[in-house]
Amino acid sequence: MGAVERSPIAPYALEGFYDEMFAENGLQVRSHYSQVYERFAALKAGEAGAKQAAFNRRMMEEGITFTLYSPSQIQPLERTIPFDLIPRVIPKTEWDVLEKGLLQRVTALNRFVYDVYHGQQIVKDGIVPRRMVVANKYFRPEMMHVRVPEDVYITASGIDLIRDEHGAYYVLEDNLRCPSGFSYLFKSRSMMNQLYPELTLSSSIRDVEHSLNRFLTVLRSLCPTRKKDPVIALLTPGEYNSAYYEHTFLAQQMGIHLVEGRDLVAMDHKVYIRGLGGLTQVDVIYRRIDDDYLDPLAFDPNSMLGVAGIMNAYRAGNVAIVNAPGTGVADDKAMYAYVPDMIRYYLKEEPIIGNVPTYVLSRRSEREYVLSRLHEMVVKETSLSGGYGMLIGPSASEAEIDEFRTKIMADPSRYIAQPTIRLSRAPVLVGGQLAPRHIDLRAFILMGGGTAGVHVIPGGLTRVAMTEGSLVVNSSQGGGCKDTWVMA
Numbered sequence: 001m002g003a004v005e006r007s008p009i010a011p012y013a014l015e016g017f018y019d020e021m022f023a024e025n026g027l028q029v030r031s032h033y034s035q036v037y038e039r040f041a042a043l044k045a046g047e048a049g050a051k052q053a054a055f056n057r058r059m060m061e062e063g064i065t066f067t068l069y070s071p072s073q074i075q076p077l078e079r080t081i082p083f084d085l086i087p088r089v090i091p092k093t094e095w096d097v098l099e100k101g102l103l104q105r106v107t108a109l110n111r112f113v114y115d116v117y118h119g120q121q122i123v124k125d126g127i128v129p130r131r132m133v134v135a136n137k138y139f140r141p142e143m144m145h146v147r148v149p150e151d152v153y154i155t156a157s158g159i160d161l162i163r164d165e166h167g168a169y170y171v172l173e174d175n176l177r178c179p180s181g182f183s184y185l186f187k188s189r190s191m192m193n194q195l196y197p198e199l200t201l202s203s204s205i206r207d208v209e210h211s212l213n214r215f216l217t218v219l220r221s222l223c224p225t226r227k228k229d230p231v232i233a234l235l236t237p238g239e240y241n242s243a244y245y246e247h248t249f250l251a252q253q254m255g256i257h258l259v260e261g262r263d264l265v266a267m268d269h270k271v272y273i274r275g276l277g278g279l280t281q282v283d284v285i286y287r288r289i290d291d292d293y294l295d296p297l298a299f300d301p302n303s304m305l306g307v308a309g310i311m312n313a314y315r316a317g318n319v320a321i322v323n324a325p326g327t328g329v330a331d332d333k334a335m336y337a338y339v340p341d342m343i344r345y346y347l348k349e350e351p352i353i354g355n356v357p358t359y360v361l362s363r364r365s366e367r368e369y370v371l372s373r374l375h376e377m378v379v380k381e382t383s384l385s386g387g388y389g390m391l392i393g394p395s396a397s398e399a400e401i402d403e404f405r406t407k408i409m410a411d412p413s414r415y416i417a418q419p420t421i422r423l424s425r426a427p428v429l430v431g432g433q434l435a436p437r438h439i440d441l442r443a444f445i446l447m448g449g450g451t452a453g454v455h456v457i458p459g460g461l462t463r464v465a466m467t468e469g470s471l472v473v474n475s476s477q478g479g480g481c482k483d484t485w486v487m488a
Helices: 031-041 047-062 092-116 130-134 182-195 210-221 244-254 310-315 335-347 364-371 398-410
Strands: 065-068 077-080 083-090 156-163 169-175 232-235 257-259 264-267 270-275 278-281 284-287 320-322 377-381 390-392 415-419 425-430 433-447 454-456 461-464 480-486
Touching: 031 083, 047 077, 047 083, 047 182, 047 425, 083 092, 083 182, 083 425, 083 433, 092 156, 092 169, 092 335, 092 433, 092 454, 169 335, 182 210, 182 244, 182 461, 182 480, 210 232, 210 244, 210 284, 210 433, 210 454, 232 244, 244 257, 264 310, 270 310, 310 320, 364 398, 390 398, 425 461, 425 480
Parallel strands: 083 480, 232 257, 232 284, 284 320
Antiparallel strands: 065 077, 156 169, 156 433, 264 270, 270 278, 377 390, 377 415, 425 433, 433 454, 433 461, 461 480
């Protein structure tokens, strides 16, 4: 008798991790996953792998890419984002709590940035140390007392959430400058609808497509002159940027201009797009370049990516820049430790979603504690993102630990540390079979002025560490993604 082929939906050992689909050591399917499980269980041998291959081909055909840069590579590597066919499913009651917590957090962070560039009352009241602001790499004195349209500094944010081994959610990181991933969220859903409609269309899940219209509404609401039909442009560093696909996708889907710095000119405290028919004034700029490169007259004089004089136009109130310059003062990794106190200070509320316990290494007692336990800790350089500048103690070599110990002792203010969290896992298809991989969730929040309000995109983007045992989910480090469903 021949061997019985293993079912592609066969469970796996949970190994002490919280699993999104399975409970009771893999023997029980969570109720909100029952429909997804049944659909995959009904597939014949080889069908799951064939569907995954079809997704991979479509990703390649549509050019859904992310460019990887590595010191070991002579040329950058442009690759398709690894997309996993099995969606992540979040029950409505769970999402309702997350949505409230995300709204609470971003509201407090926006209040904080406003306060930093105006009265700094939170500093005067001793909640946030002054040195945490003035020594912050992303603090921009040029933004002091600048009037920002509708007082909205953080228009588009990406808040990274994780779950521990008990299933509890925590905020891992706040991305408030130029968060990426919007396009992968929308494309993952549209591709699921196209290539696996029998799954998505038979399930009661929240729509995400309308969020593109909300994004456009939010941008329009920030027009400083309140024009009914403002001219909006997405400012990109260009085709060599790692997220250039996303820039082109968003500009096309929202019907706004895609421009590079050389396409713009600042004159008479206004910003214009150069075109064959002459100059067209721009009202709102959704920038996807860092502060340093925005304006060589205000920031880095060597920048070739920005527009000379754009900050003069901004200060004059003739153009909105989204997200506002200087917003990064709130997403520095050391500032993260103070966000729960910001919520209490500005909103008089307890945080709905907690932080991961965080050690600020500029504090001597916390530094000494961490240095004695580096093999247990995750250490992060405060000014870096994308999975760079990190030490993951449990998987690091002695040489790597010693290297970080030296770096911390030389400049402790550059680092924070957190205990290693046993990140939750979700099933992915590997060779046509289920295998567990660690995940996080990047939730996207859009904040506008007036009636545009604040909108949390349902579900967000589930990021997957595609390498077995890895905790690094960042696209820049080879991570993948999943469609994320919020049950209606």
